[in-house]
Amino acid sequence: MLPCDHSLGTSKQQVLERLMQCLEKKIKEVQQRFYDNIPENFEKIRSAIVNKDRALLKSLCHDFSGSTITFGYKNMAKIAKQMEEQAFTSTDLELKNHVERMNILYAQKKG
Amino acid sequence: MSYSEREQLKPSQMVALVDDNPQIREIYQLELEQAGFYCLVTESLAGLYDLINENNIDLILLDNFLKNESGIAAIPEIKKRAKNSRIIVLTRSSSPDNVVRAIKNGAYDFIGKNTSAKDVVSKLRKYPFPITTSEVNPTDPFANIGLLGKSRAMHDLSEDIIKIAKHDIDVIIVGETGTGKELIAKAIHRLSGKRSQIPMLTVNCAALTPALLESELFGSRKGAFTDAKEDRKGIFEAADGSTLFLDEIGELPLPLQGKLLRAIQEKEILPVGSTKPIKINARIVAATNRNLKREIAEGRFREDLYYRLSVVTLYTCPLRERTDDIEELADFFLNLMTSRYQSKHLQLTKSQLKVLKRYHWPGNVRELKNVIERSVLMSDKDLALRMDSQASEDKQINSEEMPLNYANYKVNCERTYLKKLMDVSKGNLAEASRISGLHRPSIYRMLKRLKN
Numbered sequence: 001m002l003p004c005d006h007s008l009g010t011s012k013q014q015v016l017e018r019l020m021q022c023l024e025k026k027i028k029e030v031q032q033r034f035y036d037n038i039p040e041n042f043e044k045i046r047s048a049i050v051n052k053d054r055a056l057l058k059s060l061c062h063d064f065s066g067s068t069i070t071f072g073y074k075n076m077a078k079i080a081k082q083m084e085e086q087a088f089t090s091t092d093l094e095l096k097n098h099v100e101r102m103n104i105l106y107a108q109k110k111g
Numbered sequence: 112m113s114y115s116e117r118e119q120l121k122p123s124q125m126v127a128l129v130d131d132n133p134q135i136r137e138i139y140q141l142e143l144e145q146a147g148f149y150c151l152v153t154e155s156l157a158g159l160y161d162l163i164n165e166n167n168i169d170l171i172l173l174d175n176f177l178k179n180e181s182g183i184a185a186i187p188e189i190k191k192r193a194k195n196s197r198i199i200v201l202t203r204s205s206s207p208d209n210v211v212r213a214i215k216n217g218a219y220d221f222i223g224k225n226t227s228a229k230d231v232v233s234k235l236r237k238y239p240f241p242i243t244t245s246e247v248n249p250t251d252p253f254a255n256i257g258l259l260g261k262s263r264a265m266h267d268l269s270e271d272i273i274k275i276a277k278h279d280i281d282v283i284i285v286g287e288t289g290t291g292k293e294l295i296a297k298a299i300h301r302l303s304g305k306r307s308q309i310p311m312l313t314v315n316c317a318a319l320t321p322a323l324l325e326s327e328l329f330g331s332r333k334g335a336f337t338d339a340k341e342d343r344k345g346i347f348e349a350a351d352g353s354t355l356f357l358d359e360i361g362e363l364p365l366p367l368q369g370k371l372l373r374a375i376q377e378k379e380i381l382p383v384g385s386t387k388p389i390k391i392n393a394r395i396v397a398a399t400n401r402n403l404k405r406e407i408a409e410g411r412f413r414e415d416l417y418y419r420l421s422v423v424t425l426y427t428c429p430l431r432e433r434t435d436d437i438e439e440l441a442d443f444f445l446n447l448m449t450s451r452y453q454s455k456h457l458q459l460t461k462s463q464l465k466v467l468k469r470y471h472w473p474g475n476v477r478e479l480k481n482v483i484e485r486s487v488l489m490s491d492k493d494l495a496l497r498m499d500s501q502a503s504e505d506k507q508i509n510s511e512e513m514p515l516n517y518a519n520y521k522v523n524c525e526r527t528y529l530k531k532l533m534d535v536s537k538g539n540l541a542e543a544s545r546i547s548g549l550h551r552p553s554i555y556r557m558l559k560r561l562k563n
Contacts (some may be wrong), residue, residue, distance in 0.1 A: 003445040019488070030137050051205035062176070063132060066203060070135045081203065 176200035248542035260436030286427025289477030361401035
């Protein structure tokens, strides 16, 4: 159910305007929640690198690149996609560097 | 997107999104809803099949890489279960092999997932989808029309549509606002054989300034005006081989009416700034809510254009004259809205249906849809019918006081409506136009007429 209360106005315009506001607010909340969870994703990716679980790493990078592009973080998505493609061929150091590059992009975005 | 932008959207499409990532599902659902689509989401193909069983889905957004499942491989099965839905594959791997496989399997389009949800949704808004994407059913032509209602008026109208659609003649649709003129244009296009293979183009003649409308319709050549930095194709050219729907043709400025007449008669156009005519091949379907004969008498519409267009005239019946259809329409919108707002199943009571049938629906089916949408949004347990303030006022009209002469009754209603509109907009015509969806000159004319 949409996050609308029942104190809506009575005209069609009021209802739709309120609906638009509700959706806009909700979109911002979801975007913020996604953004706040990005470091958690970095941690999971780092831990897969450390544990040499390349299959898991590939799957995490696949999911991460899909969601970052959907939320509009194009550069971060590109790096994640690259990591997904090179999950079995890159060295640990190369992969860790990729994570650091994403971390810098994240910090810049936050700043 | 603002309220007014959303109001200008085409009638909403039902979209089902299949993606195994919950964050992606959530943001897509919100972006789609904000853009005016009805959106249902699911994480798997099994979930999609359930949605197909329970809903009329126009469009399926399908992620290719689902957990242990391939979206592209499942397209033939989805097509079997949802013949009328169009499938768009979303994937991050847009290799040519995948694209070819998706299209061969029956996908309508393929969107590489290298763009944000917002951008994908704006792309979807530009698709020329009809409200129902039904393919033509050769055994039951009535099923192809996509109009709801079993009243005599709708039956006759459907018969006329079937008769004229296959002949390559121009058509004008006349009827009050909200009676479904665009739906009829879409039905004609859908049943028009070869032309239906190319999407129909729509132009609202009242939505653009005369200068812009001219260059939009007929195109322009480089240097024709300050901003014309390159040659630009007009909509007539773009609609080559298809149907061009000219909505609110009664609002077309007189000088452009001459140009339109030439386009219809000679099947050629002259782009702005050009001296070289271009041959065109577009079927014209026009619509208006105005009385064009009166417009001709008052010098606002060209008689020759009227007679050229009115070879076939279809009249849409106001909702108050087909009250038999109200129950079916109300149920249809109720199902759409409860699904859209994921609210619990709601039902109209007999007394609510009676209220709906008694009301005179000046805004016709569009108004009924709005009433149902508002009611679903504002209802808790049971459906609480929320008619707008106009309806409540009308309920108080004593039937004995109601003039039985239709012209007088219409004037009374218009007067009440304008009074309310002017109150709400505090006499500001621009605001009144935004609220009512009527054009400023129309409101001004109504005010002037009622004052006289």
